[in-house]
Amino acid sequence: MIPKTIRIIPRLDIKGSNVIKGVHLECLRIIGDPEEIATRYYRGGADELIYMDIVASLYGRNNLLDIVEKASTNIFIPLTVGGGIRSIEDIRQALRAGADKVAINTYAVAHPEFIAEAAQAFGSQCIVGSIEAKRTGEGKWEAFTDNGRVETGLDAIAWAEKLVSLGAGELLITSIDQEGTAKGYDIELVSRIAPRVSVPVIACGGAGKSEDIVNVIRAGQADAVSAAHIFHYRKYSIAEVKLALAVADIPARGTTQLS
């Protein structure tokens, strides 16, 4: 029995005023209205939500923050905002708009000390280190930035440990190879990071069926699981995923009495 509940976190990739979805973080398709989609997930039992600005626009004139601000008046679960954050002021704006945490990738690669500075200013619980990882060989992954477009030369596992040592309070690990494919998570990648770091790891990228989620928890030791595709395309509801977790003896909010 896993001695805690595992979180299910729908991810909303935002472009302009729409939720979009891609494959391998590219080939974007419009899914719909963020408010409507987020409300559906909230009511359906989502444990948190992640909003990702996939064009990483400058925060000063950002649609995403309007979307989050609206969401935060009727969605009362933790909200994480990411994409293009590059200053303490960006974080402050995101929090003011209603975010509880920010996910940081690109800017941290060029300026690792920014993670430490942000954790110092807002607390580690507020800073999610985001890694987009691409498999480069047997048991090897490289961290990418800018939605999987730009290579960094950083070993994804070493970078994960570095982000935690700098003060990231959680890690969001997205597999670029699996993202949008619905062929399952990169379990090996998650299993190399999650047991090794002292902070929770959110696995992201590849969920096509509820078994994929069960597997990345059981075999990958993911502390939380993010998914977009299966929820956006209504393949599964959050309740159905949680029921599958309960059947697999994995505790989740709302099902602990069932299992």
Add this chain to the structure above:
Amino acid sequence: MKRIVIVDYGYGNLGSLTRTLAHIGACPITSADPREVAAAESLIVPGVGAFGDGMAELTGRGLCEPILKAAKEKKPLLGICLGMQFFFERSLEFGEHAGLGIFKGTVRKISIAKKPFCKVPHIGWSALLPSSGASWQGTILDGIPRGKEAYFVHSYAGYAEDSSAILAQTEYCDSIFPSVISAGTTVGVQFHPEKSAEMGIHILRNFASW
């Protein structure tokens, strides 16, 4: 509805709490002014961050007195997360620090099992369970089913000496800690009701209606 003052001592993000209270029709004000805090009909002490730094801010801003006074005068007083931990006598987070001493006991790091999935900080949803003999009727947990989960983010917890002060406890990675403490109208919650969906709203509504 009573006018709620959220004590602002320079820490943390008060936006979520303000929004959730607005949602239930309470119209909270945030204040760092000891006079305004002293004049409040109902008080919330929020908080994230380190205990020592937070207490230093409360003390430096002259906010300890009005909080203690509110407790003594039996005004509704709610501590959330670090705000709850301030209510204890002491904390062992980064050295030993004195707290407000409303509840007897010590704030200590939660001591969890060495098992897969077991990590500190405790981040996520965990169940509230009644401690032995505690009834939730007429308390801040009135109407909350036992076993309902709330959203936690913390590494430390306040271990109350007086078990009758513990309204609910929570188990995480084989470790049990008090998650709701209460004495009359003074209540502390280790989780974040403002981020705990409908159950959290229900708890804040209970508090606001006192």
